[in-house]
Amino acid sequence: MIDDRELEVLINEVYEYHGFDFGGYSRASLKRRVDRLYQLDGFSNFSEMLSKVRSEPGYFKRMVEEITVNVTEMFRDPLFYKVLREEVLPILGTKPFIRFWHAGCSSGEEVYSMAILLKEANLLHKSLLYATDINPIVLDTAKKGIFPLQMMKQYSENYMTSGGKKDFSHYYTANYGFAKFGEDLSEKMVFSEHNLVSDGSFNEFDLILCRNVLIYFDKDLQERALCLFDESLAKLGYLALGTKETIKFSPIQNRFRQLNREKIWRKTE
């Protein structure tokens, strides 16, 4: 186990040597993740870990991959997707062209879920889904659209609860324990690395989803990310967060109106 002081040293050194700033991350979770890696890789003391992080770019890469929490699901919180389906997409559908941004998309399950909604609403052909994350490994998985087959039962249930009427298995082909989702879904997706700590706005969007990412940030970094989303949203665009995240108490809140009990806000100006 590393102590609080060592964690701060690590954060500083990572910034100095690699330009990655984890200073705004919530310490409770960050510490658990670093401890986990420390144990996983069998370090016997902190300075051993530190020098490896400093001097081996490959190891630093591994660290980023391991300390980010990439757990995700298709149609996670099905009722959230139901609201997208029934209340948000019909409004966005009146536009000639729709841009989405999944910030912190992890391995892409959320993006494929959205593509399915869009396909069923007959909107996918005029949509573009940008999906970004800081972890390049999960982005590779996302590009392939290949997920564990054993999850499909749960995803199919989620899909139905979200209001899906089709046979979910039509969307993928099963092979060797994996489910590969069709290119008809992925052709409108663009995946790229983007760091919410340091990168800026890169387009204007009609719906930004950033779910279960802000929980890993402290209040200040949350605020930075929320301002970035505000900047990147078109007039009357939507912002969607995770079920336990909020824009309450943030300076952008008075420019947004909450849709209902789900964590979806619409920009009013």
Place this chain on the structure above:
Amino acid sequence: MEKNRIISGCKLLIIGGSAGSLEVLMKILPGLNTLPSFAIVLVLHRKSTEDTTLEELIAIKTNIPVREVEDKTPLLPGYLYVAPSDYHLLFEKNDVLSLDISEKVNYSRPSIDVSFESAAEIYGKSLVGLLLSGANADGTEGLLAIKKAGGTTVVQNPESAQMPTMPQNAITYTAPDYILDIEHILKFITLINS
């Protein structure tokens, strides 16, 4: 049990429970009226999606104000908090709650061990950990962490528990400060900081 010292300087009472623990809480909570300068956090194994129902159920049973937990909710003395389903509940230095959606621990999210360990790091001696009925081994590691950090550990008497496995496991591996049946748990809590 023997020590019978009154707990003082407590900032947080964290309660972990699994199968059979809700019944215990339903008996204890009506007996509590105020929490003198400490907060209660409940970490219960629960099915996802039934979130609000559990909170409502608890709110009906107690005079203590129940606060919904979202990410970065401040932890204030006098209030009761319920860990939401499908997230681990963590504690930050500035008396704020954080949520985390990482892998399940002991097949559970929220995991009692995870929250107990995190609370132990922040609250140390000012922490009381109480483990109730359950059919698995979650909570034992957490109680060990609380003990190591100087906090007080309490386990429901397995004989009074609907599911004795969880408290029994904790007793076997941690030698808790108190082993109490339901009635004495209530008395114990009312004496905290009194």
